[in-house]
Amino acid sequence: MPWAKGPRERIRLLEGLLSERRLEGAVISGKKEVYYFTGFMSWRLLLPTYLFLRSGREPVLFTGLTDAALASQTFGGRIEVYENYKLEERMVAYPGYVASESEKFIRDYFAGATAIGADSWNLPHSLYAALQRSIPNVEVADISQDILAMRTIKHEDELELISKSCELADKAYAMARSLVTPGRTEVEIYSEIHKELSRLVGTFQYFAGDFVSGERTVAVGGPPTSRVVKEGEPFIFDLWVTTKEYWSDTCRTYVVGGKAEEGLRKLHSIVLKAMEAGIQMLKAGATGAQVYRSIHSVFKDAGYAEFFPHHAGHGIGLDGQEPPFFIPRSSDVLKPNMVVTLEPGLYVPGVGGVRVENDFLITEEGPKQLTKATMSL
């Protein structure tokens, strides 16, 4: 069986973590966590999938029979299956059934283990109970936080998917810019962009975000509505585009009809200055608090600090917002191969809201900007 490079590397990291924490194995149950270590996520309704790893043994993916072939395209370990669809008697697999089905396997595989790790934030109690029945004396240590930390450093395959999402977002902005003309509704503009992205990728495309115009921009964000946009108004497009679960998170503010009034132009130029200051701070070793302050101080110096109510950015990956967080007291430290966003914004009643957000790969040589659509209004 093939074994995709990314999942294999990440399984090795997991083995290292277990060894470091003196654990004899792990049970991984979160949907994204299983995907992270195996490259496999089911698109079917109700198909729980778990990864079992006993140190020194072949890792085992426990999934539904109908998805085994797909799973084996990325995961080279052993695949054990349960019958998720059996016309005679079963159409869907609930976690309780899957946990029961896993018991016999767990009993052999983890025989004699006394301490294993699990992503306890996600671990369903049904599976925990199955573990307790099958390995009576085992202690389950929480490794959720370790996995979350591991996830902040991106592997090559992950960077490819994030870059793809960033490219799609850039293409969406080219459309967005030409669509913000008077008379259209927010939802029409959103749905035209969605249509174009779907065509580009050739199938379903996950895609959401903030689509707010006019006075709605002062509230920072929100889903599109039937509000008709008017000449000269700002329109905030905060696009969340994913490729195989890997996010890009980007923002542009455009002006309906293309001609911005003085008030908006001033906000926009301060926001761009804050973006520039943030980029200067995107270096390995900087803390989340330092990155936040680099942006906040531009707003403060311009006398606009009170109009910047939110964080200055964050990591992206399998979650749209993950560590490092760019907030005042964040001690998260930037490291090479993290992917982060910067999102300075100002929201002034009577004038409007302006936000710009870009995605960056942190490298030893400084930040590499992944989103390139024009930032002009």
Add this chain to the structure above:
Amino acid sequence: MPWAKGPRERIRLLEGLLSERRLEGAVISGKKEVYYFTGFMSWRLLLPTYLFLRSGREPVLFTGLTDAALASQTFGGRIEVYENYKLEERMVAYPGYVASESEKFIRDYFAGATAIGADSWNLPHSLYAALQRSIPNVEVADISQDILAMRTIKHEDELELISKSCELADKAYAMARSLVTPGRTEVEIYSEIHKELSRLVGTFQYFAGDFVSGERTVAVGGPPTSRVVKEGEPFIFDLWVTTKEYWSDTCRTYVVGGKAEEGLRKLHSIVLKAMEAGIQMLKAGATGAQVYRSIHSVFKDAGYAEFFPHHAGHGIGLDGQEPPFFIPRSSDVLKPNMVVTLEPGLYVPGVGGVRVENDFLITEEGPKQLTKATMSL
């Protein structure tokens, strides 16, 4: 505070269940289960929300501060909050943090309890551990199956949402039919329908399904691709439309260009006959197996049984497939206020696939068909 009728009714049912099972309270943690009993589901990233119910006391929703106002629009019990977004130090709330934050509250609220219920299929181990720390001697009984059974009988508010989803699907079919012309791709047809549905609802609209044409129809289903459709080919549209998480699940088969050849027409007429036979069996008291057989026997009599590889339908609600299941050995029993689908289909290599699916409300007076788009090819 207001208390929406549906959630209030369902909380009462939950109280009845606890009393029947001699349990002193419940901890509900599944996203859909919390929504079912409170009317509230968060759209934010990483905002775990739990329902705590001690028999004889006011139920308590434990959620993030930023969503408390929204939750109070449907849930009239007490709302306890944790700080999910606090600019200084926190942007997202992970289940481990939320479980820890809940401990103090749980300790008082469940003080002295010895047996409570939980939807253990979903219950995160982090919350279970918090329960064990806060109420040391409590036993947690699994009520997942009871809640699943409860969910099969729909309340008035749920029927409204399902009906709305069915109406949207009907509108989508009107579009789909006019769009299946030669030269278009599957994904173009999908994305045009998505655009129109988004406009109709005036914001994001969850919408997926099977979009397969030509020889792809023989494989039953799949997502849309860039395949160009050709005159005379079948196109299977299995549309999954939801309204506030409540599903419709419907299917039509149309012919590209509108003119079906004899082979397809024959399959289609047998499928319609099977649909008719299934409808005759949709009566309170019938079993899932009987419903399956009513459809299967039409295919068998026509000599096509081997070309019907799947189930004959299922319940819908918060899940796209839920009990009752229409499969050979199903002992699920039809009851008034269940909502179910029938989906006879035939897939013949060299000819093509044809499937039709409608949604029905079971009543004492027989089935009420909720999906009305034309079934002709």
